[in-house]
Amino acid sequence: MEFLQKLHIDNDNNGVSTGLEWPAANGEKLFSYSPVDGKLIAAARGADKANYEAVVAKAKDAFAKWRLWPAPKRGEIVRQIGEALRHHKEDLGKLVSYEMGKSLQEGYGEVQEMIDICDFAVGLSRQLHGLTMHSERPAHRMYEQYHPLGIVGIISAFNFPVAVWSWNSMLAWICGNVTIWKPSEKTPLCGVACQKIVAEIFAKNNVPEGVSNLVIGGRDVGEWMSNDVNVPLVSATGSTRMGKAVGAAVGARLGKSILELGGNNAIIISKDADLDMSLVGAVFGAVGTAGQRCTSTRRLIIHKDVYNAFTDKLKNAYKQLRIGNPLDELNHVGPLIDKDAVTMYLNAIDKCKAEGGNFIVEGGQMNGDGFESGCYVKPCIAEVKNEYSIVQHETFAPILYVMKYDSIDEAISMQNGVPQGLSSAIMTLNLREAEAFLSHAGSDCGIANVNIGTSGAEIGGAFGGEKETGGGRESGSDAWKAYMRRQTNTINYSTQLPLAQGIKFEF
Template identity: 65%
Template structure:
């Protein structure tokens, strides 16, 4: 691992990190990054201070004035080079993500692949920042709309996807002509620093100001400064609903723009017409992938009464085949939770569910022989959607509920505060169409015969209700990073007014 870190610009895992870029080598408290895989210290990072934040924003402002004048396809060419650089560093960065965050190596590598994919998407987008042309009611007038960059985009990312979600924002923002200031999670700072090092070299090779991409490792105080600063045109924040509400209030108070990707409490409905050969692997991956620490993790299973016992039996059998351990070992499916606080939340949620009538079907134990943060994936059957089921717990806990009618199942699915991802397994066309209709799922993502996890970058990613309403990645999510302008050109020799108004003098 030491050699991989060195190739990513993290040169000393014993005495901390040395760098010439003050962007993330701040003046604040020194914190350690520990791997939850073995509780070992990887490196130390200085948190950024308020003074550091001020310096970064000043540099970002200056960089924006130049970056916005670069033609969008030229900006796309630089993003293309970034994608190529991430291809070169995919193995090293994927290993670091896995080691620092605790997800399986395949998921760590997959996260870096998401960066590469969004780079490819953004390159094409750089030639497709389309506006519309409208017909004017006034003779010899032309109307159209165009899109301009916003300015500084602040990105607050979470530990569970320490690099991919940042890239969804940054790559689009850059081709749109914005500059980015990134505050990663303090729980996974090294993965972010590695990305910054990769980006910095590409910018330097193209004689682009490093202020186009700034990074500051900081605590919630830095996040608060970012959300309150009017120079930050858009704050894109990924994390808990509690955090998102605080960001939204601060940004709204100054009439700024926010893009929020918050909690998820995702359900899979399995009807009596489902193919269980499809459903079982989707449920297992959705529930235990990343040790249940995805915003799109499957947390609730709503299954038709006629299939419940059979499906639970199949899941228990599948869970028993899951290999838990060091995520860098490709044979293992599940790594640790991020830290001991997450373990405590896991235990508290299980206790609450069992105290309120839940029945433990599988798991529920700590795996202290592997380390402090390893837990068993857990299945709990509940008779009704009790309070703990309605809350998001970032852990591999799956709650199973039975239903009789599809209307009842959809009502159960929608009866939580969050609205990110949802899925139904059925071979009945009427059931699938009902689920996708305006009387069906109220989530931003609704799938048929695939699970709740595994979003592709081509589609807009995000959810409704307490998930925040933001959209990132594909489709027309790029519009969040730009401002719309309507233009009218009079190429005639008279000045007719709209709606036939006369104003003679």
């Protein structure tokens, strides 16, 4: 395919890079099959432990030089990366869509998100601020400043194979850090493509080799990174199970981690909601990326007075969904990432029925012409109770659970009554309900929206969640502080050495 050629993706790719250098990888070869048509796209050779250690050594050397570049100059490099991504937006968006399976519009949107974070990081490179404080001691000045950490390890998931890497990398780089990226073994070619784009910009600007590093591989690469004292910060996106393992390993060595894990996101549909507008947010949230977003809408908590009217709208909307090749922009829903994901989807349906769930829109696997990959499924809707064990669990697939509520307090309690705490929303024109949802006693999630859905966060705000979602924050606001170490400084410009708290020490 032409977009692969433009991104310099070969049939057999090296999966270890420190920039323009691509040392011979000696690990297991990963084969990337498209969920769109089941065809082999290309292979990528993964790293062994020696490859990983060589990359770490290169990264440490690069950090000693890169941290000395002025932050605005580092920002200029990121600005150029943003321009390169604009140039490659169409081709990279197609690769994301073809390798991962999300719709082409979502593939383009993911690359646009990369461009947006570049723009954000460029401005931020001139605003890495600290604080000044008044000292209790005369002729003393106190202030805080932030310093880069060193190597930032990035473990990304298949569902956003390029955007989440960019959230971390662009901020890490303007802060003066270097990065080592382990992309998902399910989408390795997206990692190769991004590394090649960045390496070209870095080489043009004489950026030290080893600022941007790629290490493709399986679970073992993530374990090496998590246990490596040379990597002070590991940012990991994925399942709660994976995040607990990463967090435990990093915590055992007193390192830092940013964990972006599972979600079980709900929209409350009030009796005072604009139902037509609510329908758009609910359907896109539930079926966008075939339900494979951490912010996908899993649950609809609907007021009893509008329950029948709104579920009728849902059923009618689901009849109009077009399922098929995501490179066809007329289709709404593409495939799941692989056949294992299909099995989990089918198992979840069975479990839901066993617990008493009533499917008002039936699911199932798609077969026949155009569905040869075996990865296409039908978005479905089930009437359930919030306490069902399957409802408490995040299934990464287009299964939407609907349930009734009576009072706003009951709805908020149901919204909060799951182990995860990423994204949440309420659809209402009632000011009191909206404010209650956003209050201290309201949503317990990291993201809480009014009159928009759970899915589709802007890069300007900090992204992340609470509880089993991990508690980390990425992207906008002051998330940059997680990529730096904070230091308090006191300067004495007097001729005396007074001690704090009035302590006397004389001899």
